[in-house]
Every structure is written in structure tokens, then in C-alpha cells.
Amino acid sequence: MKHAGIVKKSDFITWLASREAVITSERLIRRHKELVSSVSAMEVRNVKETVFPGFGTLFSYRWEDRRWIIEDIPVTAKKCTVLVHPCEATALNEVLDRVFMNGEHPERDYEKLRSSLELVTIACEEPESTCFCRMVGGDPFRRVPDTLFVVPLEDRLYVECEEPNVWELWKKCVKVPSEVEKEIAEKEKKSREALPDPPLSEEVPEQLYRLFEDEEWDNIAWKCLNCGACTYLCPTCYCFDIHADGRLKGYQLRSWDACMFPRFTLHASGHNPRPGYRERVRQRVLHKFSYFPMREEGRFGCVGCGACVEVCPVNWDIREAVQRMVKKSGAGYARSS
Amino acid sequence: MYEDKIRKIAWDLLEKGNVDFIIGWEKGSLPFLTAPLICRDVAETERLVWNPFCANNLARYLKYYKGGKEKIALCVKGCDARAVSVLLREEQIERERLVLIGLPCHGLINPKKLLENFPDITPGEVEWEEGILRIRGKEENIVHLLEGSCTRCRYPDPPIHDFLVGEKLGEGYAESSEVEDMLEYYDKMSTEEREEFFAREMERCIRCYACRNACPLCYCQECFAESTRPSWVSPAPLAFDNLLFQLGRTMHMAGRCVECGACGRSCPVEIPIDILPEKVAESIRKEFGFESGLDTGETAPLLTYREDDQEDFIK
Amino acid sequence: MKTLDWEPKIVAFLCHWCSYAGADLAGVSRMQYPPNVRVIRVPCSGAINPLYIFKALREGADGVLVSGCHPGDCHYISGNYYARRKFMVMKNLLEWLGFEPERVQFSWVSASEGQKFSQVVEEVVESVRSLGPARKMIKEFSFDVRR
Numbered sequence: 001m002k003h004a005g006i007v008k009k010s011d012f013i014t015w016l017a018s019r020e021a022v023i024t025s026e027r028l029i030r031r032h033k034e035l036v037s038s039v040s041a042m043e044v045r046n047v048k049e050t051v052f053p054g055f056g057t058l059f060s061y062r063w064e065d066r067r068w069i070i071e072d073i074p075v076t077a078k079k080c081t082v083l084v085h086p087c088e089a090t091a092l093n094e095v096l097d098r099v100f101m102n103g104e105h106p107e108r109d110y111e112k113l114r115s116s117l118e119l120v121t122i123a124c125e126e127p128e129s130t131c132f133c134r135m136v137g138g139d140p141f142r143r144v145p146d147t148l149f150v151v152p153l154e155d156r157l158y159v160e161c162e163e164p165n166v167w168e169l170w171k172k173c174v175k176v177p178s179e180v181e182k183e184i185a186e187k188e189k190k191s192r193e194a195l196p197d198p199p200l201s202e203e204v205p206e207q208l209y210r211l212f213e214d215e216e217w218d219n220i221a222w223k224c225l226n227c228g229a230c231t232y233l234c235p236t237c238y239c240f241d242i243h244a245d246g247r248l249k250g251y252q253l254r255s256w257d258a259c260m261f262p263r264f265t266l267h268a269s270g271h272n273p274r275p276g277y278r279e280r281v282r283q284r285v286l287h288k289f290s291y292f293p294m295r296e297e298g299r300f301g302c303v304g305c306g307a308c309v310e311v312c313p314v315n316w317d318i319r320e321a322v323q324r325m326v327k328k329s330g331a332g333y334a335r336s337s
Numbered sequence: 338m339y340e341d342k343i344r345k346i347a348w349d350l351l352e353k354g355n356v357d358f359i360i361g362w363e364k365g366s367l368p369f370l371t372a373p374l375i376c377r378d379v380a381e382t383e384r385l386v387w388n389p390f391c392a393n394n395l396a397r398y399l400k401y402y403k404g405g406k407e408k409i410a411l412c413v414k415g416c417d418a419r420a421v422s423v424l425l426r427e428e429q430i431e432r433e434r435l436v437l438i439g440l441p442c443h444g445l446i447n448p449k450k451l452l453e454n455f456p457d458i459t460p461g462e463v464e465w466e467e468g469i470l471r472i473r474g475k476e477e478n479i480v481h482l483l484e485g486s487c488t489r490c491r492y493p494d495p496p497i498h499d500f501l502v503g504e505k506l507g508e509g510y511a512e513s514s515e516v517e518d519m520l521e522y523y524d525k526m527s528t529e530e531r532e533e534f535f536a537r538e539m540e541r542c543i544r545c546y547a548c549r550n551a552c553p554l555c556y557c558q559e560c561f562a563e564s565t566r567p568s569w570v571s572p573a574p575l576a577f578d579n580l581l582f583q584l585g586r587t588m589h590m591a592g593r594c595v596e597c598g599a600c601g602r603s604c605p606v607e608i609p610i611d612i613l614p615e616k617v618a619e620s621i622r623k624e625f626g627f628e629s630g631l632d633t634g635e636t637a638p639l640l641t642y643r644e645d646d647q648e649d650f651i652k
Numbered sequence: 653m654k655t656l657d658w659e660p661k662i663v664a665f666l667c668h669w670c671s672y673a674g675a676d677l678a679g680v681s682r683m684q685y686p687p688n689v690r691v692i693r694v695p696c697s698g699a700i701n702p703l704y705i706f707k708a709l710r711e712g713a714d715g716v717l718v719s720g721c722h723p724g725d726c727h728y729i730s731g732n733y734y735a736r737r738k739f740m741v742m743k744n745l746l747e748w749l750g751f752e753p754e755r756v757q758f759s760w761v762s763a764s765e766g767q768k769f770s771q772v773v774e775e776v777v778e779s780v781r782s783l784g785p786a787r788k789m790i791k792e793f794s795f796d797v798r799r
Contacts, residue, residue, distance in 0.1 A: 045543075045606065054543060055573035129367055223373040225397070227547035229605035245571050255573035261546070263563045277401075313547050313603030314393055315365040315372035532750025561703055569703050570710065581706045584745070588702040591741050613745070620744045625737075639741070642733035644723065650743055651736065652759035652772055 002143070004160045005173025006180060012150075012157050013038055015169045016081065023050055024083040027305075032122060032152060036083060046307065047088040048096060048235045050080065051113045055255035058242070062249040073251075075109045077116040086142035087133045087305040089121045091235035093144050094299055095292075099238050119147040125187055127194045130306030132319050135197040138304050141188040151184055158184055197319065198333040200300070200326065205293040207329035208286060216328055220321045221281035223314045228258035230308035230316075231284070236301055239264070259283045285321050339440070339467060340387050342502045343412065346438055347382040350410050356436050360398055361412040362391040368460045369448035373398065387412070387502070388465045389446040389479065394599040396420035396553035399430050403556075408434050414442040415509070416486075416597035418495030419630025420553035423593055425497075426637075429556060439498025441506045443468050444479055444487035445602075451482050467503065480510065485519035486598020486611050496632050520619060523612055535580065538608045542579040544572070548610050549586060551603035554593050561585055583613055590614040592621055592638040595630040660780040663708040664689045664717040664773070667697045669727035670762045671719035677766030685770035686777040689717065696720065698731025702742050705756055715755050715780035719772070722760040732760070754779040755786065 013035065016022055022041040029036060029043055044050060057073045084092075092114070100110035124131070124140035133140060143149045143160060148167055151158040158180060164170040211217075231237040241257035244250060257264055260281075265274045274280050292301030302318070309317050326332065347359045363374035363384040371391045375398075376382050396417045402409060413421060418439060424430050452458065455472055464471040470479050480488075490509030495501070510516045523531060546562070549555045561569045562582045569585065570578040594614040601611030621627055624647070625638040666672040672693050678685060690713075694700055697720025705716050718739065720732045739758055747753050757779075759772045 055575065219375075222375055223398075225547065225550040225603070227550040227603070228543075228545035229547045229603075232543045232545045233605055241572055243572060245573070253571065253573045256543075257572075258545070261563070309367065311605035313551050313605070315367060315370045317366040317372075320366060528747075528750045531748070535749055567707070569707055577710065580749075581710055584706055584749075585703050587745060588738075588742060591738075616748060617741060617745055620741060624740070639734070639737055642730060642737055644733070646733070646736050647740060648723070648736055650740065650753075650758060652757065652775070 001162060002160060003162070003164045003170075004158065004176045004181075005164075005170065006176050007157050007159050007169060007173045009035075009152075009155050009157060011172040012169065015172070016083075018168075019081040020079045022081050022083065025085070025088055027128075027307075028083055028085055028122060031126065032083075035122070035152065041083070046233050046235055047082065047084050047092060048238070050082060050117060051092065051096060051110055052100070052238060052240075054232075055253055056109070058252040058254055060251050061244075061246075075112055077112045079116050079118075081118050081120060083120045083122055085124045085305070086121050086140060086144055087124070087131075087138055087303040088235050089119050089144040089147050090133075090138055090142065091303045091305070092117075092119065093146065095236040095301060095303065096238060098296055098299070119144070121147045121149050123149065123151040123187070123191070125151075125191050127191060128306065128310075130309040131195060131304065132197045132306060133304035134192065134195045134199055135319065135322075136300040136302050136304045137199055137298075140191040140195065151187065153180065153183070197323075200289075200322070201331055201333055202298060203331040204326055204329070205290045205298070205300075207331035208290040208325055209294065211325055211329055212282070212286070214325070214328065216324060217282045218278050220285075220324060221278045224260075224277050224281050224316050225314055226260045226262070226277050226280060227313065228256075228260050229311045229313065230318075231258035231260055232256055233307045233311050235305060235307065236288070236303055259287070281316075281321075285318065285325070288318075289322055339502050340385065343387055343438060343440070344382045344385050346500050346502070347376060347385055347410065348379050350436060351376065351379045351382065355408065356410040357407040359385070359410040359412070359438075360395050361385040361438075362387065362393065362395075365390075369446070369451060369463075385412070387440055389443060389470070390448065392445050392484070392599075392602050394420055394551070394553045394597045396424060397551060397599065399424055399435075399553070400556040402434075403429055406434075408436070410436040410438060412438045412440060413495050413498065414440050414597075415490065415493045415495050416442075416595050416630075417553070418497050419492065419595035420597060422497050422630040422632045423554055423595060424556075427593075435499075437495065437498045437500070439495035439501045441494045441501070441503045442487075442490075443493065443506070444490060444510060445484040446470075446479065446482045447484045454482065468506075478515075480513070480516045483510065483516065484598055485601060485609060486596055486615065488516045488519045489596060489615065491596075491628070492631070496630065519609075520612060520615060523616075536576065538610075539576045539579040539583070541606050542574055542576075542583075542608060543606060544574040544579060544582065545605060547603040547605055548583075548600035551599045552586075552590075553597070553599065554590065554595070555586070561589075583610060587613040587617055591617045592627065592640075593629050594618045658785060660688050660714040660777055660785075661712060662689045662715045662717055662773075662776055662780060663713040664691045664719065665694050665697075665700050665704060666691055666761075667720040667727075667732075668693055668695050670721035670725060671697075671759075671769065673763035674719075674761040674765045674769040677763065678769045679766075681766045683766055683770040685773040688777045689773055696726065696728050696731035697735040698726070698728065698733075700735060702738065705742075709755070709786065712786075714783075714786045715757070715776060717757050717759065717772070717776050719759045719761050719769075722762050725762060752783050754783055 017039045022039050024041045025047050026045050060071045062069050100107040121144050149160040239257045242254050245253050266272045288301035350356045359376040362371040365372045373393050394417050462473045470477050491511045493506040493509045570581045596615050596618050598611040601609050627638040708716050726732045757776050761769045
């Protein structure tokens with residue numbers, strides 16, 4: 001059930017300021033400075049850092065009295081309000097949550113950090129040249145479940161949510177006038193039009209999988225430097241490495257790892273199943289556009305935020321790569337959705 | 338137009354079968370960016386471009402062809418050619434397999450600086466022709482838009498090349514009083530400020546190894562940073578380990594770095610990491626009078642010694 | 653955070669042919685020097701990779717001492733000459749970055765200079781002691797970015 005309301009901008013900012021902590025992403029600050037400038041918001045490069053930080057400790061260990069003493073280090077999670085765009089909210093809600101929280105064995109630390117977040121989705125009115133959320137089933141005005149959906153207007157905000165009782169802000173909201181509804185619809189249309197890439201069809205994952213041995217991968221992958229910039233700044237990449245720091249006394253650390261590194265798949269025997277840039281780049285594309293959706297009911301492992309396109313040192317564009325392979329596979333695009 | 342000349346050369350080379358492929362730049366998918374391009378087919382040579390946004394050091398790709406038989410044509414700026422020259426000296430590639438298309442370079446434009454100085458500019462409004470930059474039809478001086486490493490450029494002309502497209506420029510920006518040298522800015526800081534600056538920057542580092550992988554001269558099979566036995570630095574992006582990784586990398590570049598700035602330009606979190614190897618290159622130039630990649634036949638400074646080297650720091 | 657019970661930890665890389673023998677001589681001659689050094693024997697000062705020094709600092713050393721043969725005395729003829737250039741470049745860089753110069757020190761100690769060795773160690777330990785424990789820019793490990 002959808003509930004919509006209008007709230008004054010000043011009320012929204014007061015509400016934000018009353019929250020325990022506010023986190024927002026770099027790209028959001030770039031566009032909506034006025035919303036967060038008066039609250040001391042913490043800025044993250046990449047929203048996954050809030051639930052899956054670049055490194056952290058699992059436990060500490062030391063050799064004492066001829067035995068190992070292992071101490072658990074539970075995470076401390078503070079209540080946080082996170083302001084993000086729909087793509088980033090989708091990354092948390094539909095990709096990372098599926099990975100870490102689904103099934104019998106939810107990841108303890110992730111669960112704790114994730115449950116302490118409340119997401120506020122700010123609609124994306126001006127998609128950038130790197131954006132392609134519609135291609136992977138997203139939308140710049142996507143109402144991500146369990147989040148507060150906000151469209152900033154002149155001096156007020158349009159607010160939408162499923163469960164008004166959860167949000168304290170709701171008390172300040174008033175009924176939406178019809179002209180505002182019209183305005184929102186227009187904005188939505190405009191924003192969608194700014195994203196030229198049509199949604200990929202449902203067959204794409206299967207079709208791409210068949211192109212596993214295709215020679216085209218070599219041309220696509222050639223210029224890739226095999227650095228980890230794209231994976232580390234990707235909100236949905238969740239690979240990690242576990243390693244001990246210290247010999248007789250130290251910490252077991254967990255840090256991000258990336259399929260772009262040769263060491264990622266290196267076996268102890270010295271054999272590497274993904275020895276070259278071709279295999280590694282293919283893995284990155286196929287994992288997001290084939291393996292993940294095949295396993296997770298069609299949800300692409302990419303949310304189209306464009307962070308990887310933006311940071312790539314050689315302008316390796318995942319859109320181009322996918323489009324090239326999709327064209328080759330003949331899967332094509334979904335009819336207008 | 339220089340671009341046409343490059344395409345013509347590339348076309349001829351491929352058509353006559355003198356080379357197997359051409360490595361150059363093509364237009365990028367985002368404004369003010371270019372991407373490396375490999376042309377195996379004459380038709381693809383049409384995509385080659387040459388402008389002040391050709392930031393990638395293409396000598397970086399030569400490591401893929403070590404020990405192979407392919408003949409490679411490579412587009413090289415001054416710094417790229419110097420990198421090739423170091424690779425030749427270190428026997429990473431054979432000169433007979435290379436055809437170098439030399440491109441005297443006026444300096445690279447930093448897209449961020451461009452957008453800062455000219456907000457809302459579109460690629461159509463920037464014209465570049467034979468060393469003259471026109472923005473919105475008005476001639477502009479490139480020096481305020483330069484990439485950091487280009488402000489220290491000494492050799493805009495490729496010291497080694499087989500073709501030369503354009504006029505030799507002779508001098509880089511290093512001695513020019515118009516341009517503020519990138520290193521000067523950091524040199525002017527007090528030691529405490531510098532320490533704080535690096536501590537802060539190293540905390541932002543995510544250890545994606547873009548700097549290492551963009552470097553034309555980093556070609557180790559196994560990098561010390563990724564070695565596990567022994568493990569020199571933690572793979573986790575801890576600030577001190579990030580610094581040690583950079584120090585290790587810088588020491589590996591000592592006496593080899595050609596100051597192309599590829600590492601700094603590649604950083605996704607915009608840490609000006611090229612200042613470390615450039616600082617070392619500068620101290621080596623001052624101390625030993627050596628500049629890397631100039632094809633002079635001189636021995637690399639750390640592979641030789643003089644009996645009267647400075648030793649006042651040793652007890 | 654200088655505490656009373658804190659003692660500096662110094663890692664000393666000594667060349668097998670001169671400095672290690674010099675340390676040996678200091679020992680057999682019953683010379684006193686601070687016990688803060690942990691000696692690592694290396695074949696030659698020229699064999700010391702800067703990474704060794706970085707690793708020592710990373711693993712908790714408060715200071716590093718590198719010692720080799722006097723110029724001209726190298727067992728391998730020129731190892732220490734190469735080392736000298738390498739260390740000069742490294743030292744300049746470290747100082748420029750704001751590392752205290754006393755943290756990484758160099759010396760030439762020959763096999764006959766037991767006296768000099770004990771003196772060098774004393775000097776190094778004292779200078780590191782006056783600096784206090786190495787600050788390493790390491791924040792407390794934490795799993796929560798929202799520190």
C-alpha cells in the first residue's frame with residue numbers, strides 16, 4: 001500500500017538533524033548539497049561501505065600459555081539514516097541482502113550493520129552520462145521497498161512510503177495536491193527519457209552464458225588494466241578475502257577482494273583458472289549479467305549506477321561490453337516496459 | 338590534421354603487413370576521455386584519435402606481448418616513448434618488433450580542471466588543432482588546464498620514434514615560469530603538513546592497484562604487494578600498509594620512472610600518487626644527473642655507483 | 653605516549669662479513685650495549701631490499717639499523733656502494749614524507765670495530781628512545797566505518 005505526502009523542506013532537514021547519524025553517498029552530495037549541508041552527514045564513496053566495509057576484523061588471536069586464545073570481535077552498529085539514490089538503495093536491498101542475508105546462514109556482521117540502517121531514497125532527477133539503471137531493470141524514480149522515497153521540490157518534498165508508522169517524519173506530512181502529482185509524473189518521465197539504454201530482456205543471462213567461449217571477450221577485455229577500481233567502488237561487488245595479520249598475536253582481517261586480480265583465483269598449486277585479462281573481465285561481466293540473475297530470479301547483479309564507468313582509468317565501459325555481447329547473442333532488449 | 342596523418346600511417350602499416358596491429362587511442366564513451374584502442378584491421382584505423390585527452394600511457398600494453406612474435410605499432414607521446422625506451426633497456430621487448438609513431442605532446446588536459454574553469458562545457462565546444470586549443474571559438478592557453486605531471490614535462494618530443502607526426506616542440510613546461518610545477522606545491526609544505534597530507538590521503542586509498550597497473554614500467558609477474566610468502570604488506574587497505582605499498586612501488590621506480598604521471602591519473606579516488614615517484618626521479622636527477630628513458634646508453638643510477646657518492650647520512 | 657616501561661625495539665640488518673662480525677667482536681670482548689636490538693644477518697648490505705626495512709617498521713619495530721662494510725671493504729667488492737645509493741634515495745624520500753630520520757639509520761662497521769658497533773647501537777637506541785614509540789597511522793581496527 002502506497003502512502004504519499006508533502007513535507008516542508010525545513011521540516012525534513014530538522015528531521016534529518018534529529019537522527020542519530022546520517023550517511024550519504026558522494027554522488028548524492030554532488031547533486032543535493034542543500035539537503036545535507038546543515039546536518040553533519042558522513043560521506044561514503046560507495047554505499048556498500050556502510051554494511052560491508054573495505055576491511056574489518058573478524059576475531060583476534062594470540063598464543064598464550066601454549067594455547068591459542070581467540071576472541072570474537074563483534075561489530076558495533078549505530079543507528080544510521082542513509083540518503084541514497086534508487087540505484088544504491090537497490091544495491092543494498094536486492095543484491096547485497098540476497099547475498100549476505102538470505103538463506104539459513106545470514107552473515108552475522110552484515111545483518112547487524114544492515115538492520116541498523118534506515119534508507120531514504122532520493123529520486124534521481126538528472127541522470128548523469130554514466131547512468132544506466134533502466135538497462136538493468138531499475139528506474140531513476142524507483143520506489144525501493146522498505147525505504148522512504150523522496151522527490152525534492154522547490155521548497156518542499158514529496159514523500160512516499162509503504163509503512164507510514166515507521167517514519168517519524170510522516171507526522172509532518174500533508175496531503176499531496178494534484179498539481180504536485182502531475183509535476184512528479186512529469187519529472188519521472190523526463191528523467192526516464194534521459195536514460196537512452198532500453199531494459200535488457202529476460203533472456204540475456206542465458207544467452208550470455210552461451211557466449212562463454214566467444215572470441216569477442218578478447219576484444220572487450222584487451223584495454224582493461226585489471227585493477228580493482230571498478231569492483232571496489234561498485235555497490236554490488238561483494239567478494240572478499242580473509243587473512244591473518246600477525247603471527248603469534250594479531251587479527252583475522254576481512255577485506256575486499258576483486259575478480260580483476262590474478263591472485264583472486266590463484267590455486268596453491270600455482271594453477272590459475274583465470275590466467276589472463278580475458279577470463280577475468282569475462283567473469284566480471286558474466287557474474288553480474290548472467291550467473292547472478294540466473295541464480296537470483298532474474299535480478300541483475302548490476303544496478304546501473306555507473307560508478308565503474310566513472311572511475312575506470314582506461315574508460316572501459318561495461319555498457320558497451322554488455323551491449324556488444326547482447327547484440328552478438330541475439331537476446332536483445334525487452335519491449336518497452 | 339595530425340589525426341589524419343596518424344590514420345594514414347596506421348593504414349599503410351597494416352595494409353603492407355608491416356605490423357600485426359596498431360595500439361592508439363579512440364574516443365571514449367564519456368566526454369573528455371579517450372580509451373586505448375587496438376586496431377587489427379585497416380577499417381579500424383578510422384577510430385584513432387590524437388588530442389590532449391589521450392591520457393593513457395600505451396607502453397603499458399607492451400607487457401602482454403613479451404616473448405611473442407607480433408609486430409606492434411604504438412602511438413607514443415614524449416613520456417610514452419621514454420617508457421618504451423626503458424622497457425627496451427630492460428629487455429622487455431625487442432626494438433625490431435616495434436614501430437613507434439611519435440607524437441610531440443603539448444601536455445594533457447585534466448578534464449576536471451577543464452570543467453572547473455569552463456562549467457557546463459560540452460565536447461563540441463572544445464577544438465584542438467595542431468597545438469592550438471579553442472574553447473567556444475576562443476583561443477585558450479592550455480597551461481592552466483594541464484595534468485600535474487605535464488607541468489613538470491621536460492621532454493614533450495619522443496626521444497625514440499620511427500615516424501613523427503607534427504613539429505618537434507623542443508622544450509616542455511618544466512622551466513616555464515607560467516606554469517606552477519606540481520611538485521613545488523608539495524615542496525612548499527612544511528614537513529608536518531606533508532606528513533598530515535599523506536596520512537590523510539593514505540586513509541582514502543582503497544588499494545585497487547590502478548596506479549601499479551597503469552604504470553608502463555610495472556611488469557613484475559608477482560607484485561611484492563600481492564606476495565603472500567613473505568607478505569610484505571597487508572592486503573587490507575590499512576593506512577600504513579597503503580603507504581608502505583606506495584613506498585615499495587616508488588623504490589621500484591627509482592631511477593626508472595619516466596614521470597608520465599599515469600599512476601596519478603589512474604587513481605579512482607584521486608590521490609595525487611604520482612608525486613612520490615616524481616619526487617624520487619627529481620632527487621635522482623639532482624644527485625646523479627640521470628634522467629630515465631632518454632636512450633643515452635647511460636647505466637641506470639641504482640645499477641652503478643661512484644666511489645665518492647654522498648655518505649654523510651651514514652655513521 | 654611515552655611510558656616508563658616502554659623500551660624501543662630496533663631491528664638491525666647486519667652484513668655477514670663486517671658488521672655481524674663486529675657485533676660478534678663486541679660480544680666476545682664483553683662490551684656493553686643496549687639489548688634493544690634484534691639482529692638479522694644478511695649476506696651483504698647490498699642485499700637489503702628497502703622492503704625489508706618497511707616490513708620491519710610494519711611489524712612493530714620502532715627503529716631500523718642497517719650496517720655494512722666500509723666502502724672499499726665489501727666482500728663482494730661493490731655491494732655496499734650500491735647499497736649506499738639505494739639508501740640515499742630511500743632516506744631522502746622518507747624524510748620528505750615526514751618520517752623521523754632517526755627511525756632508519758645506517759652505519760659502516762668493520763669486523764674489527766666492536767667498540768664502534770656498541771657505540772652505534774647505543775646512539776641509535778637513545779635517539780629512538782627520545783622519539784618514543786613509532787606512530788604508524790594505524791587506526792584501531794574496526795569493522796564499522798561509522799566510527
